[in-house]
Amino acid sequence: MLLTALEFAGLVAFAASGALAAVRARLDVFGVVVVGLTTALGGGIIRDVLLGIHPPTSLRNWPYLAVCAVTALVVFAFHPQVARLRHAVLLADAVGLGVFATAGTTLALNAGATGYAACLIGMTSGIGGGALRDLLLREIPLVLRKEIYAMAALTGAVCVWVGHALSLPAGAVTTVSAAVVVAIRVLTLWRHWNAPVARPPEERSL
Template sequence: MLLVVLELAGLAVFAASGALAAVRAQLDAFGVVVLGLTTALGGGVIRDVLLGVHPPASLRNLPYLVVPVVAALIVFAFHPQVARLRRAVLLADAVGLGLFTVSGTATALAMDVPAYTACLIGMTAGIGGGALRDLLLREIPLVLRREIYALAALAGAVVVVVGHRLAWPAGLVAVVGSVLVVLIRVVTLWRQWHAPVARGVER
């Protein structure tokens, strides 16, 4: 039940993020919904494909489709108000990253995969939808740019794996892992910390 709640919350947040990016790219209503769905479901679909779950869970459960569609339509209808909430949107994206990373890692662990595999799958579940969103908009994915995004997800996944190995309560592990991801994202954005890039490269 906890995993379902986490995933639905993450779906809504990521769908809103994708929909807002689509509005900024001046896509029509259908395009906004498609990009919202892609951003919301992409990470989970990749996770399930890697774990051999066919068809992916998000395509077998109606709420997993309804929640992101509704979120995308709300953003489409009220995008001026949403666009003004830039900090809130960034925070929501960080929350979505944390929720999806935690649920993805926990799902992988439930299928008895090795710890390092669970970490990688959890990270991929968190960043996959956003990467697909950026590719559809013909942008370099955020995870490949200087911002500390994938590393934040990986840190949260490691916490989930460690908590699982130490037999901590699932709810506590989920909260700690998600909060860690959000804190890393918020602090790095606030302090404008970036991953290193190669120097002396001509553009």
């Protein structure tokens, strides 16, 4: 029950972030909804395709689509007010990243994937929607830039793999691993930590 609530909180956060980005890009209401849906559901759809789950879970259960679409419409209608809740959206986004990355890893392990593959699938589940959002908006995906995002998701996925290998309770492992992802994201945002970026040769000569 807790994980389900956290999953929907993550869906709302991802849909809101995608819709806000679409509003900033001056898309119409249809475009805002499409980008919001893609951001929220893209990672899970990629995960299910990789695991051979057809049709993907989010396309078989209407509440997933409904919650994301309503969230995107609310953002479209009240985007100035939503934009002021930046810190709350970032926190919810961190929760969504943690839940999707760890739940995706657990699902992959239960489907018989190797630990290595399960970790990559779990990470993709967490970051896939955001990457698709950025591609739709013709931007370099956030996960390929300096923010510590994908590594946070991968860390949580590895925690799930270790817990699974030690035969620890699955629910506790997923919850704790998701908390690890959230803690890493919140800490890096608070401290403004970023991954190293290579300096162009012309800058080094200055």
